[in-house]
Amino acid sequence: xxxxxxxxxxxxxxxxxxxxxxxxxxxxxxxxxxxxxxxxxxxxxxxxxxxxxxxxxxxxxxxxxxxxxxxxxxxxxxxxxxxxxxxxxxxxxxxxxxxxxxxxxxxxxxxxxxx
Amino acid sequence: xxxxxxxxxxxxxxxxxxxxxxxxxxxxxxxxxxxxxxxxxxxxxxxxxxxxxxxxxxxxxxxxxxxxxxxxxxxxxxxxxxxxxxxxxxxxxxxxxxxxxxxxxxxxxxxxx
Numbered sequence: 001x002x003x004x005x006x007x008x009x010x011x012x013x014x015x016x017x018x019x020x021x022x023x024x025x026x027x028x029x030x031x032x033x034x035x036x037x038x039x040x041x042x043x044x045x046x047x048x049x050x051x052x053x054x055x056x057x058x059x060x061x062x063x064x065x066x067x068x069x070x071x072x073x074x075x076x077x078x079x080x081x082x083x084x085x086x087x088x089x090x091x092x093x094x095x096x097x098x099x100x101x102x103x104x105x106x107x108x109x110x111x112x113x114x115x
Numbered sequence: 116x117x118x119x120x121x122x123x124x125x126x127x128x129x130x131x132x133x134x135x136x137x138x139x140x141x142x143x144x145x146x147x148x149x150x151x152x153x154x155x156x157x158x159x160x161x162x163x164x165x166x167x168x169x170x171x172x173x174x175x176x177x178x179x180x181x182x183x184x185x186x187x188x189x190x191x192x193x194x195x196x197x198x199x200x201x202x203x204x205x206x207x208x209x210x211x212x213x214x215x216x217x218x219x220x221x222x223x224x225x226x227x228x
Contacts, residue, residue: 097208102149104216
């Protein structure tokens with residue numbers, strides 16, 4: 001099993017450009033999450049999904065959109081990138097809270113720089 | 116909203132000693148609390164979960180305690196090794212029914228040979 005994979009690993013954008021980050025998991029998890037991690041800020045939840053076709057806002061959703069068209073994939077989009085979106089982005093997945101297995105499995109991260 | 120505090124200063128510890136990290140939180144007590152390990156340039160990796168009705172949990176050289184009265188969790192690494200050097204994150208269940216977690220900023224541990 002590959003676990004959680006993220007594409008791309010690194011990316012440099014110019015202000016105003018758009019891009020999509022792809023997350024894929026092969027553990028048949030219902031829940032998926034997108035986080036950003038900044039120095040001194042810790043992990044902050046951007047958006048999450050509790051199942052195919054559903055998405056919801058997290059703590060810092062502004063400037064991002066997401067889609068979960070397939071259970072195994074969760075896409076994070078930046079429509080018009082800003083320097084404030086320079087960060088490391090992590091995708092994670094998990095079983096539902098009620099399953100009793102509450103741990104989240106993280107991908108390797110995408111390092112994004114917006115100039 | 117939940118505020119989670121972990122020591123921002125790195126913990127430097129001699130190999131073989133016990134490293135102890137603290138996670139303090141405000142407001143409500145979570146149903147469970149998790150600890151993750153993060154190495155530079157990598158995603159966090161789950162280590163342990165402790166529920167509100169559990170006082171202590173162990174896994175190999177790791178031990179976690181959970182005191183809902185003090186609103187605090189302690190994370191111990193016994194017989195520490197240089198390979199234990201990493202950043203350790205505390206994460207709290209947010210009680211939203213969808214497995215959302217609130218993460219602390221992490222505490223770096225450096226084990227000196």
